[in-house]
Amino acid sequence: xxxxxxxxxxxxxxxxxxxxxxxxxxxxxxxxxxxxxxxxxxxxxxxxxxxxxxxxxxxxxxxxxxxxxxxxxxxxxxxxxxxxxxxxxxxxxxxxxxxxxxxxxxxxxxxxxxxxxxxxxxxxxxxxxxxxxxxxxxxxxxxxxxxxxxxxxxxxxxxxxxxxxxxxxxxxxxxxxxxxxxxxxxxxxxxxxxxxxxxxxxxxxxxxxxxxxxxxxxxxxxxxxxxxxxxxxxxxxxxxxxxxxxxxxxxxxxxxxxxxxxxxxxxxxxxxxxxxxxxxxxxxxxxxxxxxxxxxxxxxxxxxxxxxxxxxxxxxxxxxxxxxxxxxxxxxxxxxxxxxxxxxxxxxxxxxxxxxxxxxxxxxxxx
Amino acid sequence: xxxxxxxxxxxxxxxxxxxxxxxxxxxxxxxxxxxxxxxxxxxxxxxxxxxxxxxxxxxxxxxxxxxxxxxxxxxxxxxxxxxxxxxxxxxxxxxxxxxxxxxxxxxxxxxxxxxxxxxxxxxxxxxxxxxxxxxxxxxxxxxxxxxxxxxxxxxxxxxxxxxxxxxxxxxxxxxxxxxxxxxxxxxxxxxxxxxxxxxxxxxxxxxxxxxxxxxxxxxxxxxxxxxxxxxxxxxxxxxxxxxxxxxxxxxxxxxxxxxxxxxxxxxxxxxxxxxxxxxxxxx
Numbered sequence: 001x002x003x004x005x006x007x008x009x010x011x012x013x014x015x016x017x018x019x020x021x022x023x024x025x026x027x028x029x030x031x032x033x034x035x036x037x038x039x040x041x042x043x044x045x046x047x048x049x050x051x052x053x054x055x056x057x058x059x060x061x062x063x064x065x066x067x068x069x070x071x072x073x074x075x076x077x078x079x080x081x082x083x084x085x086x087x088x089x090x091x092x093x094x095x096x097x098x099x100x101x102x103x104x105x106x107x108x109x110x111x112x113x114x115x116x117x118x119x120x121x122x123x124x125x126x127x128x129x130x131x132x133x134x135x136x137x138x139x140x141x142x143x144x145x146x147x148x149x150x151x152x153x154x155x156x157x158x159x160x161x162x163x164x165x166x167x168x169x170x171x172x173x174x175x176x177x178x179x180x181x182x183x184x185x186x187x188x189x190x191x192x193x194x195x196x197x198x199x200x201x202x203x204x205x206x207x208x209x210x211x212x213x214x215x216x217x218x219x220x221x222x223x224x225x226x227x228x229x230x231x232x233x234x235x236x237x238x239x240x241x242x243x244x245x246x247x248x249x250x251x252x253x254x255x256x257x258x259x260x261x262x263x264x265x266x267x268x269x270x271x272x273x274x275x276x277x278x279x280x281x282x283x284x285x286x287x288x289x290x291x292x293x294x295x296x297x298x299x300x301x302x303x304x305x306x307x308x309x310x311x312x313x314x315x316x317x318x319x320x321x322x323x324x325x326x327x328x329x330x331x332x333x334x335x336x337x338x339x340x341x342x343x344x345x346x347x348x349x350x351x352x353x354x355x356x357x358x359x360x361x362x363x364x365x366x367x
Numbered sequence: 368x369x370x371x372x373x374x375x376x377x378x379x380x381x382x383x384x385x386x387x388x389x390x391x392x393x394x395x396x397x398x399x400x401x402x403x404x405x406x407x408x409x410x411x412x413x414x415x416x417x418x419x420x421x422x423x424x425x426x427x428x429x430x431x432x433x434x435x436x437x438x439x440x441x442x443x444x445x446x447x448x449x450x451x452x453x454x455x456x457x458x459x460x461x462x463x464x465x466x467x468x469x470x471x472x473x474x475x476x477x478x479x480x481x482x483x484x485x486x487x488x489x490x491x492x493x494x495x496x497x498x499x500x501x502x503x504x505x506x507x508x509x510x511x512x513x514x515x516x517x518x519x520x521x522x523x524x525x526x527x528x529x530x531x532x533x534x535x536x537x538x539x540x541x542x543x544x545x546x547x548x549x550x551x552x553x554x555x556x557x558x559x560x561x562x563x564x565x566x567x568x569x570x571x572x573x574x575x576x577x578x579x580x581x582x583x584x585x586x587x588x589x590x591x592x593x594x595x596x597x598x599x600x601x602x603x604x605x606x607x608x609x610x611x612x613x614x615x616x617x618x619x620x621x622x623x624x625x626x627x628x629x630x631x632x633x634x635x636x637x638x639x640x641x642x643x644x645x646x647x648x649x650x
Binding site: 061062083085086088089091095098099108109112156157160166 | 547549550552553554555556557558559560563567568571572
């Protein structure tokens with residue numbers, strides 16, 4: 001794909017080495033190491049208070065880390081003030097300058113860099129065209145819709161060819177349809193410009209849609225870094241498994257290993273078989289993850305490696321799929337999610353046989 | 368509502384419902400008419416007594432024009448000084464940690480809660496020939512003879528600044544408070560140095576407060592009586608003092624003077640509210 005302007009290509013990535021930050025007695029970020037590669041879209045995903053926003057502030061230079069080093073394109077920027085970092089940023093509420101027109105807003109970073117009038121004009125036009133806002137350049141931000149304001153904010157953040165783009169939960173204020181549209185568009189633009197991007201969100205769906213890689217954060221620490229499917233399919237621990245998507249997460253003890261299969265005694269009161277890439281120690285405590293959509297409804301002669309009977313306790317209709325809460329005879333709850341059947345599926349109160357294959361279970365760390 | 372458009376009737380609100388709001392506003396409106404608009408109307412009538420504009424013609428006498436210009440110049444000094452002193456204070460109140468800000472607030476508001484008379488006499492004790500400041504300056508050998516701080520224009524200006532400063536700080540504070548801190552961060556990350564952030568973002572956004580404070584202080588300065596009278600010791604004249612004097616000697620002329628001052632004030636107010644609307648066009 002043709003890439004516009006070599007200036008959008010950073011030479012090297014972003015690197016955080018042992019970065020820590022506390023506010024008073026509260027540790028916001030505890031010794032984080034993180035790498036973002038040139039052209040990569042990395043998402044910092046975590047619940048509120050996980051430190052993701054603090055990391056973004058440290059990268060932007062709004063806060064200085066207590067220890068550690070931040071390097072951008074081969075330069076140590078740990079203590080460099082924000083205005084000399086060459087970073088573009090889209091704020092949560094866009095932070096457009098209300099006293100300037102759209103064009104003046106987009107021109108702002110260029111003016112601060114003392115570019116010639118003609119260059120400024122050309123670049124502003126180009127950036128506005130890129131975000132499909134040509135013709136609105138003389139409007140005030142207050143005269144624009146939420147989606148348009150976000151486009152202006154994006155144009156303003158990329159117009160000067162920053163080394164890095166920071167996105168601070170920029171989709172929160174948009175309605176669902178517009179949000180999905182903007183996500184796809186922003187991702188497309190980011191790939192087209194090969195713009196190294198760090199994106200902060202607490203919305204796991206958003207993270208899965210947009211990212212090359214996701215860093216899952218919890219209590220100031222990075223729990224796992226990986227591609228969306230790695231994070232979803234092979235979560236490193238219980239927190240990641242629970243935070244991304246819905247899950248059945250059971251505690252259990254390894255009751256025996258046979259080649260690539262392990263027997264796990266679950267605290268549900270049943271023993272199941274799970275495929276394991278590397279054999280765990282006999283008797284070690286683990287958690288077993290089975291995603292609700294991996295549960296199978298066993299009708300007729302269908303079988304699965306692990307199966308049991310359960311009663312439908314609750315159904316939630318979601319359109320293309322239906323979510324079921326099932327109760328085991330001993331009272332434990334199991335989540336299942338099946339594509340909505342054309343004809344009548346199981347109803348509340350029905351007893352069904354469900355199960356999953358050994359290859360659909362995942363062992364994750366106990367903690 | 369399932370009503371079809373054609374069948375809906377405008378429900379008439381019983382007249383008694385309107386009684387509450389009318390009764391609530393009647394008292395203040397009545398007071399305004401009784402004690403403000405009626406006296407002003409009487410003033411206008413008085414200034415036109417004799418059936419001609421002769422009293423207004425007397426205002427054009429160089430002597431009185433000079434008093435007017437001195438009044439306006441002093442007002443301008445006072446307002447400009449209040450702005451220069453008040454802007455950083457208002458910014459501090461917004462930006463400081465809340466503990467410090469509340470201490471700052473007490474310092475700003477304390478003068479407002481104290482009688483103007485008390486404050487003005489306090490300044491006389493401080494600034495007099497034998498006052499605290501002059502004695503300190505003499506003792507330190509900075510000056511050889513007492514500096515005349517009192518009964519001159521600087522004295523009047525100092526006293527007025529002290530009285531009016533809170534009225535500059537408060538509107539500034541109210542506007543600065545509403546400036547989104549993210550805008551300043553956005554300016555910084557987009558390449559604006561601290562000075563650039565101030566010049567291109569903070570200052571323009573605080574302009575409505577500047578204008579409001581400026582208007583408030585200027586208008587009050589232009590009609591100020593007690594402080595200039597005491598601190599000027601009768602040697603610095605302003606319109607309010609001439610008014611007080613003439614009200615005893617020549618009431619129609621005093622009325623004409625008062626109306627001229629009122630017109631000037633209204634003019635300033637008109638211009639500034641025009642500008643204010645312009646400077647807030649975005650919100």
